[in-house]
Every structure is written in C-alpha cells, then in structure tokens.
Amino acid sequence: MNDITRRDFIKWSAMAAVATMAGCSAPQQSAPAPQAQPTARPTVEAAKEWHKSVCRFCGTGCGVQLGITDGKLVALRGDPEHPTTKGLVCAKSLFLPKIVYSPDRLTKPQIRKAGKLVDATWEEAMTLVADKFTDAIKTSGPDSVAYYGSGQALAEESYLANRLFKGGIGTNNVDGNPRLCMASAVGGYTTTYGKDEPMGSYDDIDHARTFFLIGSNTAEAHPVIFDRILDRKSKNPNVQIILVDPRKTPVRRVTDVYLDPIPGYDLDIFHAMAYVIIQEKLHDPAFIEKHAIFRKVDADGKNVDVTLDEYFKFLEAFTPEKAAERCGVPATKIRQAARMFAQGPTMSLWCMGLNQRTVGVFANNLIHNLHLITGQFGKPGATPFSLTGQPNACGGVRDTGSLSHLLPYGRVIANADHRAQMEKLWGAPAGKIKPADGLNTIDMFKALGEDKIKAMIIITTNPGQSLPNANKYRDAMGKDRPNKPFVVSVDAYPTRTTELADVVLPAAMWSEKEGVFGMSERRYQLMPKLINAPGEGRSDFDILLDFAKRLEDRGIVEKGYISSKFKTTADIWLEMMEASRNTAYDFTGMSRERMKKERGIRWPVLDETHPGTNRRFVKGDDPLLDKGPFADANLKPGDIKIYTGANNKAIVWLRPSKDPAEPADKDFPFVLSTGRVLEHWHTATMTMKAPELRRAQPEAYCEVHPLDAEKLGIKTGDMIKLTSRRGDVTVRTRVIDTTRPGMVFVPMHWYEDNALINKVTIDAYDPASRQPEFKVCAVKVEKGKA
Amino acid sequence: MKRFLFLSLGLLALLALTIACQPTKMPPPPTPQPTAIAVFEPTSSFAAGAFPPTIPIRQWHDNAWLITDCLGCHGKDTTGEAPKVVHKDLPDLYLNVNCRTCHVPQPPDQ
Ligand code: SF4
Numbered sequence: 001m002n003d004i005t006r007r008d009f010i011k012w013s014a015m016a017a018v019a020t021m022a023g024c025s026a027p028q029q030s031a032p033a034p035q036a037q038p039t040a041r042p043t044v045e046a047a048k049e050w051h052k053s054v055c056r057f058c059g060t061g062c063g064v065q066l067g068i069t070d071g072k073l074v075a076l077r078g079d080p081e082h083p084t085t086k087g088l089v090c091a092k093s094l095f096l097p098k099i100v101y102s103p104d105r106l107t108k109p110q111i112r113k114a115g116k117l118v119d120a121t122w123e124e125a126m127t128l129v130a131d132k133f134t135d136a137i138k139t140s141g142p143d144s145v146a147y148y149g150s151g152q153a154l155a156e157e158s159y160l161a162n163r164l165f166k167g168g169i170g171t172n173n174v175d176g177n178p179r180l181c182m183a184s185a186v187g188g189y190t191t192t193y194g195k196d197e198p199m200g201s202y203d204d205i206d207h208a209r210t211f212f213l214i215g216s217n218t219a220e221a222h223p224v225i226f227d228r229i230l231d232r233k234s235k236n237p238n239v240q241i242i243l244v245d246p247r248k249t250p251v252r253r254v255t256d257v258y259l260d261p262i263p264g265y266d267l268d269i270f271h272a273m274a275y276v277i278i279q280e281k282l283h284d285p286a287f288i289e290k291h292a293i294f295r296k297v298d299a300d301g302k303n304v305d306v307t308l309d310e311y312f313k314f315l316e317a318f319t320p321e322k323a324a325e326r327c328g329v330p331a332t333k334i335r336q337a338a339r340m341f342a343q344g345p346t347m348s349l350w351c352m353g354l355n356q357r358t359v360g361v362f363a364n365n366l367i368h369n370l371h372l373i374t375g376q377f378g379k380p381g382a383t384p385f386s387l388t389g390q391p392n393a394c395g396g397v398r399d400t401g402s403l404s405h406l407l408p409y410g411r412v413i414a415n416a417d418h419r420a421q422m423e424k425l426w427g428a429p430a431g432k433i434k435p436a437d438g439l440n441t442i443d444m445f446k447a448l449g450e451d452k453i454k455a456m457i458i459i460t461t462n463p464g465q466s467l468p469n470a471n472k473y474r475d476a477m478g479k480d481r482p483n484k485p486f487v488v489s490v491d492a493y494p495t496r497t498t499e500l501a502d503v504v505l506p507a508a509m510w511s512e513k514e515g516v517f518g519m520s521e522r523r524y525q526l527m528p529k530l531i532n533a534p535g536e537g538r539s540d541f542d543i544l545l546d547f548a549k550r551l552e553d554r555g556i557v558e559k560g561y562i563s564s565k566f567k568t569t570a571d572i573w574l575e576m577m578e579a580s581r582n583t584a585y586d587f588t589g590m591s592r593e594r595m596k597k598e599r600g601i602r603w604p605v606l607d608e609t610h611p612g613t614n615r616r617f618v619k620g621d622d623p624l625l626d627k628g629p630f631a632d633a634n635l636k637p638g639d640i641k642i643y644t645g646a647n648n649k650a651i652v653w654l655r656p657s658k659d660p661a662e663p664a665d666k667d668f669p670f671v672l673s674t675g676r677v678l679e680h681w682h683t684a685t686m687t688m689k690a691p692e693l694r695r696a697q698p699e700a701y702c703e704v705h706p707l708d709a710e711k712l713g714i715k716t717g718d719m720i721k722l723t724s725r726r727g728d729v730t731v732r733t734r735v736i737d738t739t740r741p742g743m744v745f746v747p748m749h750w751y752e753d754n755a756l757i758n759k760v761t762i763d764a765y766d767p768a769s770r771q772p773e774f775k776v777c778a779v780k781v782e783k784g785k786a
Numbered sequence: 787m788k789r790f791l792f793l794s795l796g797l798l799a800l801l802a803l804t805i806a807c808q809p810t811k812m813p814p815p816p817t818p819q820p821t822a823i824a825v826f827e828p829t830s831s832f833a834a835g836a837f838p839p840t841i842p843i844r845q846w847h848d849n850a851w852l853i854t855d856c857l858g859c860h861g862k863d864t865t866g867e868a869p870k871v872v873h874k875d876l877p878d879l880y881l882n883v884n885c886r887t888c889h890v891p892q893p894p895d896q
Binding site: 088091094220227230231233234249252696698736738 | 840848849851852853855877878879880882883884886887888889890891892893
C-alpha cells in the first residue's frame, strides 16, 4: 500500500462493505458512522461465526466474510483484511445470501422422458450419462464426446475434467465459456510474451499516473476496481484517465480524454498512438533494445523480424489523420492520448470491448505494443492488465489449460514434450493425449448441431443463452431429431440450457463446496465449504468423480486413472501444484494449509515463506528469477527479464487493421453492441433471484441515440425491434446519447424469448483466439409491438 | 464501401449532434412520492428502514447515473428535495459517479 492506506480503505469501506442478511426482506439499519467497523449491527448479531471467503461473480475477486448461524448463511460483508479489495464489495455480492437460498434451486436429478424433464435418482441419471458417453465413444470414437466448462467452476473441477477427457478418454474436445470472454487476452499475452496472464497486479493501480481503459465499463462490470481507480484519482490530481469506448459508460464521467471510435475500428487508434509516440520521440530506445523485438507476418504466413525503423514505416499508414478517417476519432485526441500514455506510469486495463472481436488478438497485441515501445512495463504503475469477467476464468480455466488447445500451466497440445509431461504426471499411456487441438466452443456446438458430437456435458454455464447466434446453437442442443446428441447440463438453477438438456444434474454452488478461485491478478484464493447444498445437490467435482469411475468400470478410461487417486479437491490440488513445478506458473509454495490461513496468494510462489509475486519478470519480486529454470544470477534488483519471451524478449507485432465481420450496411444500417449493467451478472440466472436486484433492472432495454430516435419516430418507453441476419428481439427503448449515432446498445442479461439478445449477435470468431465478435454486428431497427 | 457509408453517416450525425445537443439535458426529476423519499435517522449513515440503501425513482436515476453529477442534487450544499449524502469520509469522486456500486435502484411503488 502506498498513497492509499489500509486505514483509509477501512474507513471508506464502512459505507461500501456493508453486510446483508439472508432472507431479510425487512430492511435494516447500518452502523451509525462511517468510522465504525464495516458491519451492519443486526447482521453481526445474527451471525454466530464469520469465515473469510470470496465473491463468486466477477474476476475482481473481492474478499468477503460470511456470517453463519446453525449451518445457514445469514450474512455477507466485505472483508476489510483482504489485501486488494480491502472490504469493498458491490451490490451483486451483497445479495449472495438470498441468491443461494432461492426457492427455485435444483434439488434432484432429472431425466427427459417423452419430451419432459422428470425427477430421477442419482443412480438412474449417472448410469444413463455414463452409458450414453460409452456408446458414443465405442461407436464413433473419443472425439464424438465433449466437455463444455466454465470460469465459474472450481480450479480443481476444471483440472479434473481436463485430466479425464484429454488423458483418460483421449479427446481434446474440452472447452469452456472463457472462450467467449478471455481467449483473445490469452492470445495477446501468449503471442507477445510467450505465456499467458498479466505480469502486473492490482497494486499497480496505486502507482499509475495514466489509466488507459479500453472497451471496459469498469464502473459496472468491475465496480471495486473502479473504486480503486477513483481513489487513486481523487487523491492525486495529476492522475489522468483515457477511455476508448464507443459507448459513453459511467466511466466516461471521470475521463480526461475520451475516444469514441466507430465500433470495430479502434485498431487504427492504437497504431496511430504508436506513430505519435515514435514520431515525437516519446519512446524508450533503451527498453526496446533490451526487451523487445519487432515482428510481422509476411505474405506467405511466415514470421519475419523487422527493425524499429521498419515498424515506424509501417505505422506511417496510421497517422492520426488517417486513423481519424477510419475510426471517427479526431486526430488531436489521438495525439493527446498518445502523449499521456507515454508520460506514465501507465496502466492499461481492458475487457470485452477489446476481446470479443474478430481482431481480438491483434487488438490485444497493439496494447502491448504501446507498453513495450514506451517502456511502460515492469515498474510500479506501468503494466498492461486484462480484466476478467468470471471469478475463475484465469486460475480455473486458462491456467489449468482447460481449453481445446491447452494443457496445464502454460503447456500446449501442439507441443509433444508438453503432452508427454502431462501423460507422465497423469499416469496416462504414452500417446493418449491427441496431438491435434480439440474443437473450440463455436465449432464444438456446430459439431453438436451436425450430430458429429454425440454426447456433451455442460458444467456451470448457460450456453443456451450465452452463445452468439443463439437460435442456431439452441437448436443444436435441444431440437428434437432422429439420433439427437445427448446433452447433460449440471447447474444450480433452471436455465435456458437446462430446458434443452436430456439430463439435468443439481449442482452445489459457491460456499456449498471447497475449492480454489483464481482471479485477474494471479491470486489464488481458497473458498471454504460452509453450508450444504439444498436437496440432493452435489458439487461438480463429486459428479465428475462419479462419472469418471463409471467410465473406468465400462472400460472407457483405464481402471483407477481417477478413482484410485482423488477423493477431495484437496487431493487433486497436490497434483496441480506438482503440475506447475518448474513452469512459469509455479505455485508449489501454495499449500492448502497456507491458503486456509491467507487471503489468497499470487503466483509464482516457490516456497511456503514467499509472500507471492506482485510483479512478474522483475528481479527481487519474481522468485523465478532467483530459483529454478528461469533463474538469472546476473540481474540486479529491479532488472527486468521476460523469461517466457522469444530469446527473453517480448514481440512488438505489426498487425494489419481489419474491418469487423459484419459492419453496418444498407439493409442492416445500425451497429449493435452488447454489454452489462451493474446489478446483473452474465445470464442473470443468479442475480435475478434477489428481488432487489431484479427490480433494480427488471427489463431488457435498448439505448438509442436521440438523433436516430427522432428519425425512427421512437421515444423512451416504446418497444423497439432489432433484427439481424440471425434473429430478432423486441425490447423497450431508452433514448439517450450514450452511443454514437448509428449504434444501439442492449445489455446481455435477459433470458426471455423477446429479449435474448444473443439471438441477434454474430458467431463469427477471431481466427487466432476463436473468440466470437459479440461487440459488433449489423442490425435494422424499427418500432416494435408491445 | 459499407464502412464509409457508416462512417459518413456517423460523422454527419455527430456534427449535427455537436451543434444541436451538448450533452443531453436531463429533465428535472419527478417529485418523489412519499414512499420513495429516503428519510435519514439522525445518527445513521443510511436511510431509515433502508438496507441496503436504495435509490428511488428508478427510471430517472438510470439515465442520471450516466449523464449527470450525483452531487449536483445530493451534495450537502444543494437545495431541493433530494436527500443529501452523509458519507463523511468518501471522496467526492466516488459520490459523483459510483453510487450504484452499493445503492440499488428501486421503483417508486416498492
Ligand atoms: S461482483 Fe466483482 S466487484 Fe462485485 S463484489 Fe463480486 S468480485 Fe467484487
């Protein structure tokens, strides 16, 4: 902690870190004064014991304390002892106690019979699941089955599923919803630095002078991060915020320079900023010389290294004036942003606006380019930092390698040594892990629709609502047809996916099971089991163990491959630590005992006494520069070595600017972008369960610019119909100048047929990351019927 | 070609907007109904009987959050009927733009 003290935060969090009580429909009063401890009196009295835990919504990973009385969760408050979120939480988290006890929780397994889901025993349901997978594998091979996971599953659950499918069954058809949100960030980090995950941390917020926010509505999607940025700015008048976003989100109200590109055309801005930086000699030649190389892909698709001069020549096609023509942002603003960026220390933070694009990886590369040419890297407050939308997309899916092209802890399917390492550790026969990548999310669901995938298990996620071009993939999952593939959905609530499944298994959620969540800043946090799941609900981990044992019994998976090794998530954690040994992710110093005591630890961490790593690649901070395969005794404290990079260097990529997959045109003249509201989360299966959150944002809406509204003869409150080449929705209008003229915005949370916006969005994806372009598609807009 | 069509439409519209509306003026909020008025207990930071503290007149506040400065109406030196903020230690910047982190909007009839 630097200019912000823990005491300050505790004081302020007296307001923000209020506690809420389960089932308390009668409102309560809070502590009398802000200086008091961050607790609400009635709640403290109601709770007999308090336990540290973590919020289960966004990747901010806020520390919470849970009040338990007689085995029931009665209260939640922010945890003032938490090192990064310091007692702050947002409204979503406050209502978790109510959400957990929602009366519509799934409590019994269900099997579809004659078109209807009917209650079944676990034995009946699991026998059917195992038989269907066995049939598919025996008749059509291992690649006829698939696992679709989630950044909300525990890290141990994702690791177990990955181990079972890739090393046990022998298919790489393992993917998950982080493909929809973070895959381009992964692609950006790996192509630039050699390995995934941010090198900086939330601590950098307390040191940055310039915040460069790109495609991130931080105020609503990551409210506690936004609190910390506001705190930094309110105490330091020199702190400046640059925002790149075609929509004027609440973040806009605190920005110093606001760039609002035509949706899909921001790459030109980033190149133009790089042009200004080099032209005005604001770059850092010494940093570049030591830590960066320049690379382009030639006409034959080969990587070719180039010089700084050649890079600058390339950038001449992107002067601010030329960029302005394409992206619609005045050249003066681009220049201003470039100068602010170069001044530093600069922290870039970005989210779905950059990732959910057909040029998502390129866009990520260009942000890294700016940091590398200016040397805004590896110093306090200077870092490129990708925000994540789920509590465990990083630690759970990215790090455990639970995507179709990855293996645990920085390994990739395409590398024979990596496959051999994991086969050895897992005790799988040599060659069991196939050398070709499995199917990514969109291709997996396409294959399901073409009946090539014969059996699929979906865990802790809701693709029936969250996939783009949803009609098509809803049909793939649920449309009745001869030899329809068999779909299993494991969830805590009824969703738009469970309604399509052949078997629905009731899941324990959040505090009903023990395991690890890994949030945006490489911090792994242990979430304890404090309460029981309702009815017959079981954790995803237990369901996967049961499933694995049945596949072993049927001869599909080698006997004992899973069942002889693991009974609990703590058992598998030991293997996960071992899998990380001597990799760039090494967390062998993160024992379960230690995690029970501490409030999360940031990897790399090689022994039990190391406090965790604030800044990777920096001598004196990153323990991997002291010990192990990346150690370098010649470095002085503060020296940087990008040990995962190409010859220890990062790559500044010369990337072309490309149009979005579906720009506006004559027939579909508006651009649709989707996003979030603060009070709901993703497909809102949880947040709609709290009456307070539901009534705060009860109904889907579409933001329409006043000029467009006038032309269309539409006013606030009117129903409006949005139609794309894939589907339509009809929602209520809000006339407001948050969007550019020609652009409309609809939040993504609502699940009713008339409002399910992913029926409209496009499933075109980035060829590098396979992440779909949720943020840009063409629609026509007309007055709708109520 | 398609892009240029969109670009030029966008630029024309933007120009018109720059001249015509800078930025959208919020109409004054409707007079709060008695049920929606936050009444503060003398010793409390929060509205009496309101936990978590709620924001009334939902529709107006939805847009207000995006466009106007919350302290313009809720600052302690302002006049008018809006309840005044009582967060003694929160920096103004928080109070201007981030109220909804904790305060949940509530329709007037609830
Ligand atoms: S949703 Fe995100 S910001 Fe809000 S409390 Fe949970 S982790 Fe923190």
